[in-house]
Amino acid sequence: MLQIGDTYSEVFSYTQDQVISFAELSGDKNPLHLDAEYAATTMFKKPIIHGILGASILSKILGMYFPGEGTIYLKQEIDFKRPMYVDCKYEAQLTVLEINKDRHTAIIETKIVDKESGKVNVLGNAHIMHKEKI
């Protein structure tokens, strides 16, 4: 059973190929994600990962491991605080903040930090339901 204070973390990175795949899948072909020359003219200097692709690791962790199969995603607040780049190591850090046993729901803090600097790239809360594990 998921408890308040439980944590889960996972180190991950995305490749340029994965960014291209997400651009194809979503239709978001904003050159900021795909075109190094264009990105060089922006404040980011190089192509950045789509925010929603960056957030996909949260879907994976919640759906597969923490709490895993059977998770129903109710809500996600997500603050894209710093850009994420391809081939950089990030760590997703999840912490259970609130549990409602009657409704089988939980609020989980979802954070993505740069593995090297520790700076926060993504911050927000996921609201989920799980009939067996909450």
Added chain:
Amino acid sequence: MLQIGDTYSEVFSYTQDQVISFAELSGDKNPLHLDAEYAATTMFKKPIIHGILGASILSKILGMYFPGEGTIYLKQEIDFKRPMYVDCKYEAQLTVLEINKDRHTAIIETKIVDKESGKVNVLGNAHIMHKEKI
């Protein structure tokens, strides 16, 4: 220039192949999205689209059309109110709620409704920055 009250809408749907691609890309292979037999045992009765994949249409619209190239995604709050299914027609409806010209930021209501029933599947706000169009 983006103005308060401006709207944009787009009809879309996702196929099972796109759901499989997103499962591969994100690593979220929760059987609720992929396995019809498993999904039949749940309250959803058939496989549902990953919430984050459903939200990807918002990334596309903001990054490509409304306001388009140059959009920087700052924040997204997203409430997955009803499940989304493959091959169903949905409409993404965006409305500009707030503009901050000094910061070049806007808050845009992001809604996804079932094209047939009009029921709301996804509801939330996107916070974006665009140096030229806001």
